[in-house]
Amino acid sequence: MGMVAGTSDIESVERAVGLFCTEASDVSAADLGRPTPCAGWDVRALVGHVAGFYDAVASALHGERVDLVSASVDVGDDPRRAIDTAATEMLHAWREPGALDRTLATTIRDMPAALATRIVTGDSLLHAWDLARALDRPVPMPEDLAAPQLAMMQQYYDPATRGPGRGFDVAVEWPEDAPVQERLVALSGRDPGWSPAGEH
Secondary structure: OOOOOHHHHHHHHHHHHHHHHHHHHHHHHHOOOEOOOOOOHHHHHHHHHHHHHHHHHHHHOOOEOOOOOOOOOOOOOOOHHHHHHHHHHHHHOOOOOOHEEEEEEEEEEEEEEEHHHHHHHHHHHHHHHHHHOOOOOOOOOOOOHHHHHHHHHHHOOOOHOOOOOOOOOOOOOOOOOOHHHHHHHHOOOOOOOHHHHHHH
């Protein structure tokens, strides 16, 4: 069944990006070396990926072919500025007339705007969780955003496409009656119980 993009899709992107930007708003240079739930990524790498991902989406909306998986920028010692700039430019691109009618060209596949909005929303939600956990604080995902992401990820989940160097790791087993946010985090290959105290 095809997806039809609309105003609600852009609103979801804006809310999810806003959640990530809120989590990144007080990240300092001293936080950049903290470990995150993403294996091999510290806060610097995480924020650099998200900023690069937002840059890549904006470029794709303007007709370029991009690599969303390996996208990254150097955030220097000012991660907040890097995220704010990238987020602002991407959201501006989504608001351009005709943006929702475009097809985004990526190194994995060409995707309609409707699918791209879901990917941006999901990426922002999950990385907001990653960043919050790295800073040892909770972050509640809005359930009306998390639930559709969980449903989509369940529909397309294939262990053969997961693993190191890919978009997601293999899903972590988690109770089926757990809250939506925990199930989404687990299905994305993260441990919902992760904490920086467990890292060495």
